[in-house]
Structure formats: C-alpha cells, structure tokens
Amino acid sequence: xxxxxxxxxxxxxxDGKSTLIGRLLFDSxxxxxxxxxxxxxxxxxxxxxxxxLALLTDGLRAEREQGITIDVAYRYFSTPVRSFIVADTPxxxxxxxxxxxGASTADLALVLVDARKGVVEQTRRxxxxxxxxxxxxxxLAVNKMDLVAYDQAxxxxxxxxxxxxxxxxxxxxxxxxxxxxLQGDNVVHRSEHMPWYDGLALLxxxxxxxxxxxxxQQRPARFPVQYVIRPMSTxxxxxxxxxxxLSSGTLRVGDEIVVLPSGRRTTVEAIDTFDASLPQAxxxxxxxxxxxxxxxxxxxxxxxxxxAEPTVTSSFDATVCWxxxxxxxxxxxxxxxxxxxxxxxxxQSLHDRLDVTQLEGEPAETLRLNDxxxxxxxxxxxxxxxxxxxxxxxxxxxxxxxxTGTTLGAGMVAA
Amino acid sequence: xTELLTGLSQLDVLExxxxxxxxxxxxxxxxxxLLFSGGKxxxxxxRLAEKAFWPARIPFPxxxxxxxxxxxEVLAFRDKRVEELNARLVVAKVQDDIDAGxxxxxxxxxxxxxxxxxxxxxxxEGRYDAVFGGARRDEEKARAKERFFSFRDSxxxxxxxxxxxxxxxxxxxxxxxxxxxxxxxxxxxxxxxIWRYIAREGIEVPSIYFAHEREVFERDGMLLGVTPYSLxxxxxxxxxxxxxxxxxxxxxxxxxxxxxxxxPDEVIDEVASTRITERGATRADDRTSEAAMEDxxxxxxx
Numbered sequence: 001x002x003x004x005x006x007x008x009x010x011x012x013x014x015d016g017k018s019t020l021i022g023r024l025l026f027d028s029x030x031x032x033x034x035x036x037x038x039x040x041x042x043x044x045x046x047x048x049x050x051x052x053l054a055l056l057t058d059g060l061r062a063e064r065e066q067g068i069t070i071d072v073a074y075r076y077f078s079t080p081v082r083s084f085i086v087a088d089t090p091x092x093x094x095x096x097x098x099x100x101x102g103a104s105t106a107d108l109a110l111v112l113v114d115a116r117k118g119v120v121e122q123t124r125r126x127x128x129x130x131x132x133x134x135x136x137x138x139x140l141a142v143n144k145m146d147l148v149a150y151d152q153a154x155x156x157x158x159x160x161x162x163x164x165x166x167x168x169x170x171x172x173x174x175x176x177x178x179x180x181x182l183q184g185d186n187v188v189h190r191s192e193h194m195p196w197y198d199g200l201a202l203l204x205x206x207x208x209x210x211x212x213x214x215x216x217q218q219r220p221a222r223f224p225v226q227y228v229i230r231p232m233s234t235x236x237x238x239x240x241x242x243x244x245x246l247s248s249g250t251l252r253v254g255d256e257i258v259v260l261p262s263g264r265r266t267t268v269e270a271i272d273t274f275d276a277s278l279p280q281a282x283x284x285x286x287x288x289x290x291x292x293x294x295x296x297x298x299x300x301x302x303x304x305x306x307x308a309e310p311t312v313t314s315s316f317d318a319t320v321c322w323x324x325x326x327x328x329x330x331x332x333x334x335x336x337x338x339x340x341x342x343x344x345x346x347x348q349s350l351h352d353r354l355d356v357t358q359l360e361g362e363p364a365e366t367l368r369l370n371d372x373x374x375x376x377x378x379x380x381x382x383x384x385x386x387x388x389x390x391x392x393x394x395x396x397x398x399x400x401x402x403x404t405g406t407t408l409g410a411g412m413v414a415a
Numbered sequence: 416x417t418e419l420l421t422g423l424s425q426l427d428v429l430e431x432x433x434x435x436x437x438x439x440x441x442x443x444x445x446x447x448x449l450l451f452s453g454g455k456x457x458x459x460x461x462r463l464a465e466k467a468f469w470p471a472r473i474p475f476p477x478x479x480x481x482x483x484x485x486x487x488e489v490l491a492f493r494d495k496r497v498e499e500l501n502a503r504l505v506v507a508k509v510q511d512d513i514d515a516g517x518x519x520x521x522x523x524x525x526x527x528x529x530x531x532x533x534x535x536x537x538x539x540e541g542r543y544d545a546v547f548g549g550a551r552r553d554e555e556k557a558r559a560k561e562r563f564f565s566f567r568d569s570x571x572x573x574x575x576x577x578x579x580x581x582x583x584x585x586x587x588x589x590x591x592x593x594x595x596x597x598x599x600x601x602x603x604x605x606x607x608x609i610w611r612y613i614a615r616e617g618i619e620v621p622s623i624y625f626a627h628e629r630e631v632f633e634r635d636g637m638l639l640g641v642t643p644y645s646l647x648x649x650x651x652x653x654x655x656x657x658x659x660x661x662x663x664x665x666x667x668x669x670x671x672x673x674x675x676x677x678x679p680d681e682v683i684d685e686v687a688s689t690r691i692t693e694r695g696a697t698r699a700d701d702r703t704s705e706a707a708m709e710d711x712x713x714x715x716x717x
Contacts, residue, residue, distance in 0.1 A: 073560055074603070075553075075559065076552070083608075097580055101580045105583060213423070227438045229470070230471065231471040232471075236470055245431060282423065284423050284427075285431055286438070335589075337585050338585075339585075393584070396582070396585065398585045405589025405591065406579060407587050
C-alpha cells in the first residue's frame with residue numbers, strides 16, 4: 001500500500017532548486033514527453049545552453065518571462081514505494097509568506113545550498129522557518145558539488161557550519177546529502193563521483209522517512225466538528241452525526257469524550273462512513289461521529305479525549321507571520337479562524353519582531369509583510385487550543401481581514 | 416502495536432482531504448454548486464460528495480455547462496447518475512449564449528473557449544457563491560498554481576499573481592456579494608490516482624473511457640472521432656481503430672488514443688507507463704500557446 005509524503009523545497013533560483021525538482025520528476029519518469037518537448041522548445045527559444053528543467057515548475061507567464069518563481073507551485077511524482085507532493089516555494093519574491101505556506105503541511109523541508117557559497121543568510125532563514133513550522137524532517141542538499149570537484153572537504157565544511165547554526169533550533173531530524181542536480185548525482189541514483197559519501201541518494205531518503213501523521217497519531221484525540229449531518233429522511237428521521245476530520249489521536253466507539261467549549265461529557269456511540277461503520281477512526285480520517293447523548297454540538301465545537309483536553313481560552317500568546325501589505329497594528333481587530341471556528345479577535349499587543357536569521361527578538365511597533373513576531377491575541381469567544389509545538393492542527397490559526405476577507409497572517413499558539 | 420499506525424494509504428489520505436474540503440464549503444457557504452460534466456474527474460468528485468454527506472443527500476445542485484457537442488454515452492451516464500442520487504441538475508447551454516448573441520461561434524466550431532461565458536452566466540443566475548470544479552494541479556502548469564479555495568472577483572476573473580496564501584487545512588472562503596470562490600477538492604490527485612480510485616471503489620464511468628472500435632481520422636497529430644461536430648475534410652483519411660478517450664470534453668476538440676484497455680485495471684497499467692500527459696494527448700484547445708490555459712483561467716474558465 002503506497003504512502004504519501006509532502007515536502008517543501010526552499011532555496012533561490014541560483015541554488016538550483018527548480019532544476020533539482022525538474023531532475024526528480026525527470027529521473028523518476030514523472031515528466032511526460034509533451035511537457036519535456038515544451039520545455040526544450042522554450043529553452044532553445046531563450047538560447048539556454050542546456051534544457052532548463054526549471055521551466056517545468058515555473059508555470060505562469062510572468063514567471064517564465066522574468067525567470068523567477070512567484071508563487072508556490074505543487075508538483076506530483078511517485079515511485080513504487082511512495083507518492084510525493086512537492087510544494088515548490090520561491091526564493092526571493094514574497095519569500096517568507098510562501099515558505100511558511102509550503103511548510104505548513106510538509107512532512108519534510110528540503111533546503112538547498114550552493115556548495116561554493118555555503119550557508120548563507122537565506123539558508124538560516126529556511127532552517128528557522130522549518131523549525132518554527134515544526135516540519136519534522138529537514139534535508140540539507142548541498143548542491144553543485146560538480147563545481148567544487150566533488151570535494152568531500154567542501155561538503156563537510158558546509159555541513160559543520162549548518163549544524164552549528166541548527167543546534168540553536170529545535171530541528172528534530174537533519175540529514176545532509178551532497179548532490180549535483182544538473183547532472184543528477186545523488187538525486188535518484190547514488191553518484192560515482194562521490195565514493196566518500198556512504199549515505200542514501202535524495203530520493204531513497206525521501207522514500208523512507210516517516211510521515212508526520214504518524215506523530216499526530218500518538219497524541220490525544222482531537223475532532224473539530226465541521227458540519228452536522230441530519231438527513232431528516234423517512235429511513236433515518238432522528239439521525240444526527242458530527243462530520244469532521246480526526247486531526248490527531250485515535251477515536252474509538254465507547255470512548256469517553258468532552259465537547260468543547262461547553263465541557264459536556266458523553267461517549268462515542270458510533271463512527272460512520274459511507275463505506276461502513278468503524279470501530280475506531282485514526283488520525284487523518286474524515287468520518288461522522290454519533291454521540292450517546294443528545295448534546296448541543298455544532299460547527300466550531302471540538303470533540304476531544306476526556307482527561308487529555310486542550311486549553312479553552314479567550315486569550316493566548318502566539319507567533320504570527322504577517323502576510324499582508326497593510327502592516328499589523330497592535331490593538332487591531334481581526335477575525336481568527338482556528339480549526340472549524342471563526343471568531344472576532346483583537347491583536348492585543350505585539351511583544352517583539354523575530355529576526356529569523358539570528359533567532360533574536362527585537363522591539364517592534366508593527367509587523368510588515370513577511371515579518372514574524374510574537375503577539376497576544378484576545379478572542380470574542382473561547383477557543384480550544386493546544387500549543388503548536390504539540391499539535392500542528394489545534395495549535396494553528398489564520399488571521400483574516402473582516403472587511404476585505406483577505407488572509408492577513410498565520411499564527412502558531414505558544415506553549 | 417499495529418493499532419498505533421494510521422495505516423492510511425495515499426488514496427485514503429487524498430479522499431479524506433477532499434471530503435474535508437467539501438464539508439468546509441457546505442458549512443461556510445450559502446449557495447454552493449458542483450460542476451458535473453460526466454467526465455472521470457467530476458464523477459470521482461461526485462462520489463466524494465456522496466461520501467462527505469452520507470447518509471444525507473448531497474446538499475447542493477450539480478451544474479453541467481453543455482457545449483452541445485456531446486458524446487451520447489456521456490449524457491446518458493450523466494442523467495443516470497443524477498437519478499440514482501436524487502440530485503438536482505442545472506444544465507447551462509452554450510447554444511443559448513450563441514442564440515442570444517452573447518458569444519459568436521468560432522470558425523471551425525470549437526466551443527470550449529465559449530464555455531466561460533456560459534459558466535459565468537450560470538454562476539450569476541444561480542447566485543452560486545462556491546463552485547466545485549474537478550481540476551487537478553497535475554493537469555497543467557497554470558493549474559499547478561491553483562489554491563483549493565480560489566477567489567474570483569465579480570467578473571469571475573482569477574488573478575494568479577495575487578492569490579490568498581493557503582496554510583494547513585484552514586481555507587479562507589470570505590468574499591463579498593457578487594464574488595465567488597472556485598473550489599478544487601481534487602487539487603492533489605493525479606490522473607493515476609483518479610483511475611486507481613475508480614478501480615478501488617468500483618465506480619462506473621462512461622463506456623468511451625474504455626477500448627472500443629470507432630471511425631476516426633487524424634488531425635494535428637490527434638485522433639478525432641467522426642461526429643456531427645468533427646467531420647473530416649476531403650484530405651483526411653477515415654479509418655476504424657480501437658481507441659479510448661483519456662479525457663471527455665467537447666466532442667469537436669477531444670481526441671481519442673489508440674488503446675486496448677477495456678477496464679480500469681488495464682487503464683491504470685496504460686496510464687502508469689504512458690509518456691504523454693492527458694491534455695497534451697487529447698486537447699486541441701491547450702495547444703494554442705504555452706499560456707493557453709492560464710489565459711483562459713484568468714477570464715473565468717474552469
């Protein structure tokens with residue numbers, strides 16, 4: 001049974017990120033002849049010396065014209081072992097906003113560095129954001145090894161620098177791989193040019209790391225209610241089920257649960273799906289839960305394991321990434337969407353702005369586009385929150401502008 | 416402890432993600448609608464909607480944008496499915512827009528570009544605030560940039576350079592009156608996933624997706640069936656070949672591929688080993704230029 005891994009790539013155009021993705025797609029035979037023919041045609045028209053595989057991922061006209069990636073692009077490829085979803089995030093324009101977006105759902109972050117340049121400011125920013133978004137795995141791909149004569153000393157020195165910086169971050173798992181994306185060394189197949197490297201090729205590594213759903217599975221049950229199902233049919237006049245996705249843990253028939261924020265307790269009577277009624281639901285499953293007692297439960301409520309409940313609160317500290325051209329003002333009124341609940345809220349205070357390359361807070365009056373800072377949020381109705389470090393679903397929220405409807409920022413609840 | 420492993424396959428994960436998206440829409444929007452063409456992607460989307468709301472009925476209507484250039488098998492299939500589900504079907508006809516003078520028939524009879532006007536009219540008449548489409552990001556490079564929830568202004572336009580960031584599974588469906596959101600629950604599915612799901616679930620699809628004998632002729636490197644909407648010129652040679660359709664769209668511009676695949680499993684084997692994308696193989700409308708799809712999408716196309 002094939003599994004699914006989501007990973008986000010980060011790096012600038014110059015680091016060869018799009019080339020690497022193009023190479024993964026090409027070498028895993030996920031690029032089709034007509035796509036390749038189109039890329040070859042465009043490359044030739046532009047006078048490139050070689051087929052520019054970056055053109056496979058830069059889909060918009062403006063991206064091709066300017067030779068840059070503007071927006072997150074999603075790419076798909078599979079091997080007999082696994083299917084992969086790649087969130088390809090741009091290097092310079094709107095960098096933080098796009099990287100945070102791509103990393104939010106990623107099981108793994110793939111950070112590219114140019115072997116000739118080593119760890120630069122952008123590498124530190126990638127690593128910090130991966131840590132902030134709690135991406136469980138990080139791969140440091142040291143690219144362009146061909147341009148440093150496949151020299152082990154160069155690779156070792158880049159890795160030493162990176163690990164020195166990463167030690168200050170809470171990065172669970174870091175793997176470094178020397179590659180040459182243009183030629184394909186250590187991308188899909190192990191390279192003959194680097195006999196000193198005895199680790200896995202990049203794709204082999206991607207095929208065997210564990211997916212983050214398995215971590216969430218170890219946590220207590222969290223089931224945000226999306227929608228109440230009431231067929232009101234003659235066959236099922238009294239059916240009342242709560243539809244949602246189990247965001248962590250396991251939920252079994254008979255389990256004692258608490259409905260938040262009301263705090264009422266009951267047990268799980270049934271777990272229904274179109275295909276069958278289940279004895280239990282696992283993390284990531286979309287199901288419909290029926291409860292033993294008739295309680296007042298509606299969209300925005302959360303069904304959780306009794307005895308291991310999240311905090312129900314109207315005020316919490318959080319780290320936010322600002323994604324709007326209009327700067328954040330302390331005191332600003334906004335909407336907060338947390339799991340399936342959207343509430344009026346206020347950014348009560350801004351504590352500091354984070355320099356993500358130094359990991360230091362500095363005093364700030366405002367957060368501008370692509371800034372990250374620590375705030376206190378006050379909400380009009382209570383939310384059932386976990387710390388983001390514990391739960392990437394019940395610890396996450398987005399900030400919306402009530403008037404325009406735009407997404408202003410993304411937040412992670414502090415521990 | 417095996418019970419601690421989630422044991423969800425890639426198809427289970429994709430299915431759950433799509434169902435989650437559909438339930439978000441049903442909960443947050445007042446007047447959603449689902450675009451249903453009778454093609455394989457919209458058939459899978461319809462099955463996912465059935466699953467998302469079971470045992471209740473699907474809580475929104477189906478909308479078919481009908482170019483008038485249909486395959487009979489597909490129309491019959493559409494009507495059968497609608498009846499089985501006791502669903503509500505709204506048919507928006509391109510012919511009505513031609514008759515009313517809102518669009519002008521293109522020489523050669525290609526009607527795909529005309530669909531945008533009809534689609535936007537249907538959305539306006541139905542006052543739909545969310546419209547489910549079966550587009551997938553793997554289909555085409557402009558679609559690779561799409562969101563699950565894709566904002567459309569009051570002219571139905573898409574602005575690819577100014578899209579809302581989409582994080583975690585928190586979708587932003589806020590919009591003002593007259594604007595709407597296109598929703599793509601199948602964003603993360605590939606063509607192969609669609610066929611594997613059809614096989615796994617035993618989902619019925621129109622017979623033209625499987626190998627059959629058909630009178631065809633070659634045009635621009637594609638095999639077109641002989642229909643009232645796609646007639647060969649005197650130079651084009653007609654012959655009977657064993658073909659199937661990889662995509663089902665307007666009969667005048669959808670090509671067939673030579674194939675012996677008679678059932679979903681054989682199609683999976685074929686798709687897994689093919690080296691040409693489905694749109695590249697079978698869609699004349701995508702061949703006009705490198706950014707043909709991006710340009711059509713900006714104007715409000717599917």
